[in-house]
Amino acid sequence: MQARSSTLEQATDLDLVPQKGFTIWLTGLSGTGKTTTAVLLEKKLRAQRVCVEVLDGDAIRDVISRNLGFSKAGRDENVYRLAFIANLLSRNGVAVIVAAISPYRAARETARTIIGDFIEVHLRCSLNVLVQRDPKGLYRRALTGELSHFTGVSDPYEQPLHPEIELNSDMESPEEGVERIWSALVSCGWVPRD
């Protein structure tokens, strides 16, 4: 019997092509562009035939974190759940994009430790621009006090001290942001150069 080739070039549909799993963790205030960046990066990864999953904080809160509130404990638990799922996927070869405010530094560091292959991307944007964008009217409601515990207005946001990438979404386009993330992934050897 002939030995079965294991080279990628000769892989058939029946073979599993090994992929490197990792997690891109997008953190920042509401409206800084986490979801927009996640969706654009997801498209680019899919175009390169990379298995990818987006874990968006809002969607997760509607499902497995719907019992959690917005206290520090509730927010930290939400981040822990995201990290747990991201790790399950990443260690099985999936590129995971987490888009979540994740306001507390220690919780993000715990996520980094759990996951290992982890790139933290901090999306920055001035409060003035965020208030102008305000697509869901949340800043207006937070600033009038109608909405309490709103991150950046009436609840803390601890900026990352050493994120792998900082994007200024009031100065760079979403496409430029995705290009910078892609370059970091290429440098890690986790995606092909395009």
Ligand SMILES: Nc1ncnc2c1ncn2[C@@H]1O[C@H](COP(=O)(O)OP(=O)(O)O)[C@@H](O)[C@H]1O
């Ligand atoms: N450089 C940028 N990166 C991401 N979003 C941007 C950028 N510049 C402007 N935007 C706009 O800002 C808004 C961000 O909304 P969203 O992605 O839902 O934010 P978040 O998920 O962080 O709450 C969108 O309307 C998007 O088009």
Ligand SMILES: [Mg+2]
């Ligand atoms: Mg979002």
